[in-house]
Amino acid sequence: MILDGKVALVTGSTSGIGLAIARAFAAEGAKLMINGFGDAGEIERLADELGAVHDGADMTDPSAIEAMMARCADELGAPDILVNNAGIQHVSPVESFPTEKWDAILAVNLSAVFHTTRAALPAMRDKGWGRVVNTASAHSLVASPNKSAYVAAKHGVAGFTKTVALEAAKDGVTVNCISPGYVWTNLVENQIPDTMKARGLTREQVMNDVLLAAQPTKQFVTPEQVAALALFLCRDDASSITGANISMDGGWTAA
Numbered sequence: 001m002i003l004d005g006k007v008a009l010v011t012g013s014t015s016g017i018g019l020a021i022a023r024a025f026a027a028e029g030a031k032l033m034i035n036g037f038g039d040a041g042e043i044e045r046l047a048d049e050l051g052a053v054h055d056g057a058d059m060t061d062p063s064a065i066e067a068m069m070a071r072c073a074d075e076l077g078a079p080d081i082l083v084n085n086a087g088i089q090h091v092s093p094v095e096s097f098p099t100e101k102w103d104a105i106l107a108v109n110l111s112a113v114f115h116t117t118r119a120a121l122p123a124m125r126d127k128g129w130g131r132v133v134n135t136a137s138a139h140s141l142v143a144s145p146n147k148s149a150y151v152a153a154k155h156g157v158a159g160f161t162k163t164v165a166l167e168a169a170k171d172g173v174t175v176n177c178i179s180p181g182y183v184w185t186n187l188v189e190n191q192i193p194d195t196m197k198a199r200g201l202t203r204e205q206v207m208n209d210v211l212l213a214a215q216p217t218k219q220f221v222t223p224e225q226v227a228a229l230a231l232f233l234c235r236d237d238a239s240s241i242t243g244a245n246i247s248m249d250g251g252w253t254a255a
């Protein structure tokens with residue numbers, strides 16, 4: 001298996017894209033630490049399913065992140081693979097954007113990536129092998145109105161990714177980001193009935209004209225597709241891919 005003997009830490013892996021990445025890594029033999037919020041019983045079931053250790057560190061809290069990184073090193077070994085995936089969103093015009101939402105989005109979506117990466121890098125360098133994969137977004141490349149914090153944070157992730165890739169280039173450590181467009185998650189699916197009702201649209205109209213307006217394929221990206229790319233980036237074949245921002249957005253940023 002591709003990840004036999006590797007330790008992988010995936011932040012925000014109790015649902016959506018992060019969970020798909022954790023599943024793909026577990027299926028390839030990785031020893032996993034998962035992270036994220038949710039129902040305690042459901043998280044326990046997921047940890048069992050994946051043979052993973054769960055750490056509930058809040059990605060807004062640098063000291064909790066430091067403790068999670070130390071716990072991973074103690075219980076599983078220092079991570080060979082770090083996936084920075086935890087993310088949150090808030091939609092509002094900039095003048096009325098709540099400052100606490102701005103701070104939280106910057107903390108989870110950007111600063112946490114710094115805190116985990118700086119903790120993980122020394123052991124990767126010592127081993128001469130490491131992979132950092134950051135879940136950015138099409139919003140690391142283009143903007144949409146009313147998403148100032150998210151767009152700023154994701155552009156920050158893209159810049160941070162390039163910088164650390166250059167710093168680690170000679171050490172066998174690659175650092176990349178994946179930039180999905182609209183990804184099919186429960187969160188998205190659950191919005192459809194309300195939008196149908198509110199706007200008097202059919203399910204197809206909501207999907208194509210509202211949710212997928214920016215996505216030329218008119219298809220959602222799936223979490224499993226993002227996971228397959230994350231897994232590819234962890235292969236030895238991918239050792240020359242570093243500092244890249246790889247779009248998986250159905251053509252959104254080509255338009």
Ligand code: NAD
Nearest residue numbers: 012013014015016017036037058059085086087137182183
């Ligand atoms: P999701 O809400 O299903 O998953 C987010 C995960 O992050 C969950 O496990 C949640 O518990 C965790 N999380 C949230 N706040 C946290 C905190 N403070 N500390 C620790 N964990 C926290 O969302 P998703 O769609 O799977 O998003 C995952 C990543 O993909 C995010 O970075 C998001 O910005 C990015 N992304 C999503 C889409 C999309 O359309 N869904 C598109 C592009 C990029």
